[in-house]
Amino acid sequence: MPTTQPATDVVGVKLFNTQGKLVGPVRSDYVFKTDAQWLEQLGEERFHILRRQGTERPGTCEFKHLKQEEGVYVCAGCRLPLFFNNTKFESGSGWPSFYTAISPNLAEQPDNSHGMRRTEIHCLRCNGHMGHVFNDGPKPTGLRYCVDGLSLEFVPAKDYATLAEPEAENTPIDQLQSVVFAGGCFWCTEAVFEPVKGVLEVTSGYAGGKESTADYKTVCSGTTDHAEVIKVLYDPTKVDLDTLLELFFTVAHDPTQLNRQGNDVGKQYRSAVFYSDDTQKQLVQAYIDKLQASGKFDKPIVTTLEPLTRFYPAEDYHQDYVRLNPSNPYVRGVAIPKVEKLFSKHSELIKDKK
Numbered sequence: 171m172p173t174t175q176p177a178t179d180v181v182g183v184k185l186f187n188t189q190g191k192l193v194g195p196v197r198s199d200y201v202f203k204t205d206a207q208w209l210e211q212l213g214e215e216r217f218h219i220l221r222r223q224g225t226e227r228p229g230t231c232e233f234k235h236l237k238q239e240e241g242v243y244v245c246a247g248c249r250l251p252l253f254f255n256n257t258k259f260e261s262g263s264g265w266p267s268f269y270t271a272i273s274p275n276l277a278e279q280p281d282n283s284h285g286m287r288r289t290e291i292h293c294l295r296c297n298g299h300m301g302h303v304f305n306d307g308p309k310p311t312g313l314r315y316c317v318d319g320l321s322l323e324f325v326p327a328k329d330y331a332t333l334a335e336p337e338a339e340n341t342p343i344d345q346l347q348s349v350v351f352a353g354g355c356f357w358c359t360e361a362v363f364e365p366v367k368g369v370l371e372v373t374s375g376y377a378g379g380k381e382s383t384a385d386y387k388t389v390c391s392g393t394t395d396h397a398e399v400i401k402v403l404y405d406p407t408k409v410d411l412d413t414l415l416e417l418f419f420t421v422a423h424d425p426t427q428l429n430r431q432g433n434d435v436g437k438q439y440r441s442a443v444f445y446s447d448d449t450q451k452q453l454v455q456a457y458i459d460k461l462q463a464s465g466k467f468d469k470p471i472v473t474t475l476e477p478l479t480r481f482y483p484a485e486d487y488h489q490d491y492v493r494l495n496p497s498n499p500y501v502r503g504v505a506i507p508k509v510e511k512l513f514s515k516h517s518e519l520i521k522d523k524k
Contacts, residue, residue, distance in 0.1 A: 180371070181294050183250060183275050185338040190330030192251065195274060196340040197370065201248040201296040212247065219318045220247050220298035223283075223290070228264025231319030240327035242272075246320065247298040249333060250275050253315065255324070261307075261314055266322070268315040269307045276315075278303065291315060341405045346370065348404065349414060350377055350444035350478050352397035353423030354431025358505040359400045361492035362422040362512050367521050368409025373401045374484040374491070377444045377476075384482035392436035399444060401481050411450075413519065415457045418443075419473075421512050426469035432504065441471075444478035451475055 179202075184194035209217045218224035233243075243253040243266075252275055253268045261267035274294060281290035281302065291300045300321045307314030325333060353359045356374035363372045376384045379396035383389065389396045402414060419425050425441045445451040454475060462471050483489075491498075492505045513520060 182343045183295055184272055185335050186251065186330050186333040187338040188331055188334040190327075190334075192272070192330075193338050193342070195343045196337055197343060197346075198295060198335070198337045198340075203296075208247070216246055216320050219320050223299045224318075225301075226265075226318050226320055230264075231266075233258070233266050233319060233322075233324060242325050242327075242330070242333075243268075243317075243322040244325055244333065245293040245296060245298055245300075246323050247293060248296040249323070250293055250295045251333065252276055252293065252300070252322065253317070259308055261316070263314075263316055265301065266317045266319050267307070268317065269309075269311045269313055271315055276300065291317075341407055345406070346403060347406050347411070348401055348446065349411065349450065350399050350401050350446075350481060351418050351422070352377070352399045352440055352442040352444065353418060353425075354398070354434050354439045354441075355500075355504070356398040356400050356484065356488065357491040357501065358431075358508055359418075359422045360490070361505050361509050362417060363400065363402050363414070364490075364493070365509070365512065365520050366409060366414075366417065367519055368405045368407075369402055369414075369521075370405060371401075371403040373403075373481075374488045375399055375401060376482045376484060377478060377480070378442070381480070381482065386485055386488065389438050390436075392438055394438070396482075397438055397440050397442055397444075398484075399442075399481070401483075409519070411453055412457060415443075415454065417512065417516065417519075419457075419461055419471075420466070421508060421515065425471045425473045426467050428472045441473040442476050443473060444476050444481075446478050451477075 179200050180197050181200055182195040183198050184192050187193050208221050212220060239255055241255040242251050244251050251272050253271055257268045257270050259267055259269060276291050277294045278289050278291055281288045288302045291303050292298060301317040304314045305312060351359055360372045360374050363369050376389055376396040377399045379394040383394040388394055423431050423441060429437050429440050431439050443454045445454060458471055458473060492501050495501055
């Protein structure tokens with residue numbers, strides 16, 4: 171499998187914790203290595219299978235562990251748990267076979283090579299090739315995960331704790347929350363939230379309009395219903411919505427400017443919060459009412475609350491724009507002062523440097 175930079179640097183997987191318990195899904199860093207690094211780690215045989223979609227000869231790498239022996243098979247590339255031993259069965263194919271996998275750690279994709287139509291399976295975290303899955307397996311799933319033995323390593327249950335990773339202590343993905351803000355140019359708003367403790371990911375994008383117009387050139391024309399927005403994914407155990415709202419209203423933009431932020435003029439630069447559900451809508455409205463009553467602003471807050479029907483990620487070159495383009499005149503004149511204000515006024519909210 172050719173080595174390419176992944177589309178995302180984070181995946182959601184299940185991991186073992188220090189107590190030897192499988193937890194998650196939690197966020198885990200994608201494992202990316204060069205071909206040279208993989209070859210050095212895996213050796214030629216495993217490299218051929220895991221990174222070049224090779225196939226070992228049937229019957230050459232059968233696992234001898236008894237089905238009743240409790241344990242787990244992990245990816246030989248990144249040690250991600252993939253199959254429990256008690257789901258292995260004798261298929262007669264000559265390759266290790268399982269009737270189910272540890273979800274969502276295994277990914278699938280069509281494989282039309284060699285004149286056949288098959289479904290390839292690979293490790294979600296490192297993209298290592300495992301084999302294929304077929305619809306001729308036993309009950310209860312009817313599936314047969316046909317796996318190259320060299321792509322796996324067996325870990326007995328007594329050693330589960332050796333598979334523990336720090337990321338297993340992360341807040342489960344289904345407990346994370348997100349909020350979508352519109353407050354002028356998304357380069358600026360993104361830069362304000364990226365350094366904040368508890369913020370896991372900030373994605374620039376568009377919301378409020380149609381899919382057919384969700385591109386930078388069209389949105390900048392001011393003829394769509396889209397706004398430039400950021401989607402903030404955060405851990406509510408580390409930062410709450412009120413704190414994020416405070417930063418949005420007092421650092422990231424001026425909520426009293428209608429359909430503009432400074433010299434950026436147009437509906438696409440409006441102040442808005444795109445709420446995901448009625449609960450979030452009520453929380454944001456309550457915050458706005460409280461902020462307006464506080465007298466912090468001399469003018470009325472014009473921020474609109476709009477339902478989030480869909481978030482469209484912006485083009486790749488807009489992501490992390492301030493960090494990647496610190497010398498850009500607009501960045502230096504508009505975005506950097508906002509970031510400096512964040513560090514000056516809210517130093518306690520800044521992530522620790524790694």
